[in-house]
Amino acid sequence: MSATCKMFGFMVKQITRDMMMIMLVIAPFLVGSIFRFGVPLFEEKILTGFGYGSFLVPYYDFFSWLLAILTGMMFAFIGGLVVLGEIDDGIAKYILVTPPGENGYLFSRILLPGVISGAMTAVILPVFALTKLSIPVIFVMVISSTLCGIITSFLVVVISSNKVEGMAVGKLSGLFGITFFVPFFIKGAVRYVFIPFPMYHVGVWSKDETPVSLFIAAVLFAIWGAVLLKLFRRKFQ
Numbered sequence: 001m002s003a004t005c006k007m008f009g010f011m012v013k014q015i016t017r018d019m020m021m022i023m024l025v026i027a028p029f030l031v032g033s034i035f036r037f038g039v040p041l042f043e044e045k046i047l048t049g050f051g052y053g054s055f056l057v058p059y060y061d062f063f064s065w066l067l068a069i070l071t072g073m074m075f076a077f078i079g080g081l082v083v084l085g086e087i088d089d090g091i092a093k094y095i096l097v098t099p100p101g102e103n104g105y106l107f108s109r110i111l112l113p114g115v116i117s118g119a120m121t122a123v124i125l126p127v128f129a130l131t132k133l134s135i136p137v138i139f140v141m142v143i144s145s146t147l148c149g150i151i152t153s154f155l156v157v158v159i160s161s162n163k164v165e166g167m168a169v170g171k172l173s174g175l176f177g178i179t180f181f182v183p184f185f186i187k188g189a190v191r192y193v194f195i196p197f198p199m200y201h202v203g204v205w206s207k208d209e210t211p212v213s214l215f216i217a218a219v220l221f222a223i224w225g226a227v228l229l230k231l232f233r234r235k236f237q
Contacts, residue, residue: 032128072145075117080156118146154228
């Protein structure tokens with residue numbers, strides 16, 4: 001475990017030398033500040049003048065969910081970019097033969113950043129949420145955004161051949177988390193196109209409070225994770 005921690009520490013050093021990655025770490029705090037202070041100010045100073053002072057109030061929970069998803073994906077995404085950078089530099093395969101091995105590499109680059117993203121989500125949400133969130137809701141937010149971030153990180157590594165492509169794929173992978181909002185804004189049969197995405201079912205749970213939707217989401221998260229883990233391992237064979 002100590003060797004794995006050292007491997008993670010090496011990744012942290014890489015992050016501190018890359019301004020883009022530093023900005024990815026800071027981004028959730030900036031966005032959270034904008035949501036927490038900017039949205040109410042916008043309502044008070046701008047919308048009130050047009051007679052729509054409370055127009056955004058029904059959507060306050062959406063801001064919290066968007067912040068949770070963004071936080072989970074940003075921190076985990078960094079791990080994926082580090083992996084691609086190590087592939088670009090030709091050192092990834094050499095790291096794999098160190099004592100931590102493939103499992104240690106996977107843990108330090110993908111899983112541990114995902115866990116950290118969950119912890120940061122749990123800290124950020126109560127501070128920047130526009131409404132008071134119950135503990136069960138925060139729990140679902142943290143777990144789902146963490147899993148979403150880990151899967152996004154896997155997608156970035158599996159699909160991309162280098163770090164530049166990883167940035168582009170990362171933006172597209174953001175759609176994976178945004179499917180949460182589909183049940184609220186898309187009506188008709190077209191919404192069923194999003195059934196394979198676990199965050200869609202988390203959105204259904206948030207909208208209709210149906211526990212079975214969370215079970216479906218958990219199963220889909222497991223399927224996505226298993227498939228992408230296999231493809232991730234194949235990347236280094």
